[in-house]
Amino acid sequence: MGFEPPQRLVRALGETYGDAAAAEWLGRLPALTDDALSAHAVSLDRVCAPGGRSSLVLLVRREDGSPAVLKIAPPGAAPALERAALAHWNGWGAVELLAAPGGGAVPDEALLLERLHHEMSLRSLPEAKALLEAAGTVRRLWVEPPAGHAFETVVERTARQVEPMRTATAQDPALEPLVSAALAAREELVQDSPELFLLHGNFRQSKVLSGERAPWLAVGPEPLTGERAYDLARLVRDRVEDLIASPGGAVTARRRVKKLAESLEVDHARLRGWTLFRAVESGTRALTAGRRQDGELSLEFAGWL
Numbered sequence: 404m405g406f407e408p409p410q411r412l413v414r415a416l417g418e419t420y421g422d423a424a425a426a427e428w429l430g431r432l433p434a435l436t437d438d439a440l441s442a443h444a445v446s447l448d449r450v451c452a453p454g455g456r457s458s459l460v461l462l463v464r465r466e467d468g469s470p471a472v473l474k475i476a477p478p479g480a481a482p483a484l485e486r487a488a489l490a491h492w493n494g495w496g497a498v499e500l501l502a503a504p505g506g507g508a509v510p511d512e513a514l515l516l517e518r519l520h521h522e523m524s525l526r527s528l529p530e531a532k533a534l535l536e537a538a539g540t541v542r543r544l545w546v547e548p549p550a551g552h553a554f555e556t557v558v559e560r561t562a563r564q565v566e567p568m569r570t571a572t573a574q575d576p577a578l579e580p581l582v583s584a585a586l587a588a589r590e591e592l593v594q595d596s597p598e599l600f601l602l603h604g605n606f607r608q609s610k611v612l613s614g615e616r617a618p619w620l621a622v623g624p625e626p627l628t629g630e631r632a633y634d635l636a637r638l639v640r641d642r643v644e645d646l647i648a649s650p651g652g653a654v655t656a657r658r659r660v661k662k663l664a665e666s667l668e669v670d671h672a673r674l675r676g677w678t679l680f681r682a683v684e685s686g687t688r689a690l691t692a693g694r695r696q697d698g699e700l701s702l703e704f705a706g707w708l
Contacts, residue, residue: 496540539619
């Protein structure tokens with residue numbers, strides 16, 4: 404199958420894996436796509452554009468004519484773990500994982516999913532309504548992890564992020580105060596994790612789409628296990644560009660932490676700490692990748708906390 408992958412995906416893969424590794428996987432993508440279409444016995448409607456930043460998303464039709472989505476991701480995106488999480492949620496609060504006809508073997512990189520309204524996420528709603536719906540959705544995802552799972556923990560994932568943050572500080576000493584504060588917050592938080600749930604890992608408004616069988620369903624998990632405060636921390640930073648542009652942005656950000664902590668019965672101090680760490684980590688990572696505007700927005704937000 405010949406096609407041009409969305410440029411958004413091409414740029415993001417190069418940033419994440421390096422240009423050479425990204426080019427190698429993109430070179431194999433047409434063959435991977437043909438194999439996945441055949442294994443799932445689906446026909447292609449069209450490539451979803453602009454699509455995601457970590458995978459190719461195809462709008463497809465099953466043999467009975469029903470719509471579905473075929474998602475093809477590189478190994479680094481851990482599609483097997485996404486499959487395991489979606490199977491465990493079994494459609495509760497999240498997009499449903501569909502089986503291949505006959506239950507046969509399918510490519511590891513490919514997931515067949517129920518089709519949602521990809522053009523309508525929670526970001527299409529007014530802010531207050533979006534946060535309310537987001538809270539109701541993420542609450543459903545917080546369940547006991549499956550026995551014998553292979554998901555990493557919050558401690559493990561964030562430990563891998565520490566050194567790149569320190570490297571960013573070495574390259575730009577002006578980042579040192581915020582990075583030091585974020586690392587200190589993490590160090591304190593990981594000393595005592597109060598709970599162990601299966602987490603979405605990348606939960607925010609754009610990861611919750613409108614559906615037919617439920618009003619809103621989560622997509623695109625980067626699953627891990629740990630405390631709920633970590634999972635909420637990215638949601639706190641949603642629509643950061645609007646917050647920065649608002650004269651009352653700092654007050655609104657702090658109020659959002661408090662409101663989400665109270666509504667979902669999460670410890671306020673732990674949510675603030677994880678929000679600080681994740682905002683600084685995201686900001687330094689964006690600066691390193693050359694996305695200066697994104698980085699500065701995240702870091703300015705972090706400074707408000």
